[in-house]
Each structure stands twice: as C-alpha cells, then as structure tokens.
Amino acid sequence: MTERIPEIEPSDELIADVFARGCDSRNALEDIAGKWGILALVALDEGAYRFNALRRRVDGVSEKMLAQTLQTLERDGMVSRDVQATIPPRVEYSLTALGKQVADRLRGLIDLLEGRLPTVLAAQAAYDAKKQG
C-alpha cells in the first residue's frame, strides 16, 4: 500500500501577497508577528527549551499566552514539540528548519532595534516635547 502524499501544484493562486487581506501569507505573518511569537522563536533559536524554562526566558509571558503561541507556531511548522517517554514525560520545544530561518530574520531585526535604541528614545523624547510645546 502506498500512501498518498498531498502535492501542492504551482498555480497562480499560490502567488503570495502579504498585503492582500485574504492571503494565507498574511495569516502566517500574523502568527509570528506580535511580541510573544517573535520572542519565543528567537529564544528557541538559542536551543531547545522545556515549557517552564522558556517561560522564564520570555520574561512576562503568561502560561496561557505561551501555550497558545507555541501551539500556533507548531501548527505553522516552525516549532516542533518533542515528547520523551520518561516518567513524567519530558516535553521539549525546538525550532524546525523553517523556524530557524524565520528566527534568523527576527534576530537581525532585534539586534537592529537593540543597537539603535538610543535613536528611538531620542526620537520619542523629541516627539513628546513637540506635542507638549
């Protein structure tokens, strides 16, 4: 017996455009956008984490939000959830190949923001001063 593997045919419909309201690529963007998705992916880029350790790393995330975030990222094929048959079972989260690629891009973005933070803070101060003046 051979299994049928669903094939994805290239077609016009698969031209992704994140600017289009109905496009699946926009949904995928929404899943990783938002601070918890970004921080979880970048944290997992440091290595595999168990749930509670990851929660400590992503300072301030609630248990519920982290669980939801990980589920979404698992469904999108960016995070893999590995259950080891120990007692009690040990559950570890890690990045898939796609997840690593996405995390690399996000790491670049975060490095930029962290590095240019003085510029951001100066802009905020100038903006607030102008609004008050």
Next chain:
Amino acid sequence: MTERIPEIEPSDELIADVFARGCDSRNALEDIAGKWGILALVALDEGAYRFNALRRRVDGVSEKMLAQTLQTLERDGMVSRDVQATIPPRVEYSLTALGKQVADRLRGLIDLLEGRLPTVLAAQAAYDAKKQG
C-alpha cells in the same frame, strides 16, 4: 545662544535586552511588531504615501488603526510626516533612515514567509489532520 542638545551617555542601563520585561527595546519591538506596523513600514519602503493611498495599499486596515500605527512609528523615529503648504495641505508619510533599516529586515522576513508558504500550509494541514485523527 547655543542650544543644549541632550546627550545620551553610554551606561550599563543602556544595554538593551528585548527579553527583559521592562526594557525599552521591547517596547520598540512591540511598536513595529503586529501586522499593521509591519505592513505600513514595508509599504512605505516602496516610496512615500499619502494617508488614503497607504490605506488602500495595506488592504483591510481601518482608518483609526492606520492613524494610530503611523503616529507610533513617527514617535519612534521610523516614519516622517511631511506637511506641504498647499491648499488643502498635502500630508505625506515616508521612512526615516532608521525606518528604512527596519523595513529592510521586515521585507526579508516577508519574502521568506511568502516563499515558504507551501511549507506552512502543508504543516497546518498535517497538524489539523493529526488533531482530528
């Protein structure tokens, strides 16, 4: 008369860590994270836009959300708002140098997501099938 320019002294406190709950770099990340911030920055990377044209480009954004998003990005020093002295005044939004750098990183992320969309969709289908099975 010389104007006093506020200087930012390098100090331990300025080591940015986006993982830390109280860090300003996390606030800056939150401002650009979220689909509207991302889409507005990437759209403005194509060139300057007037408000209504930008709203058409970022399909599905409400007037209120776009106005809020642009205000936040202007305050963070990523978007500049230029008012031309015509009647009626013409208001254009464009990216600052920092905004361009951020938009470049986001464009890379979006290109990746659009290109790997078949992988994401296949992962979603497999995940949903497993949950139902």
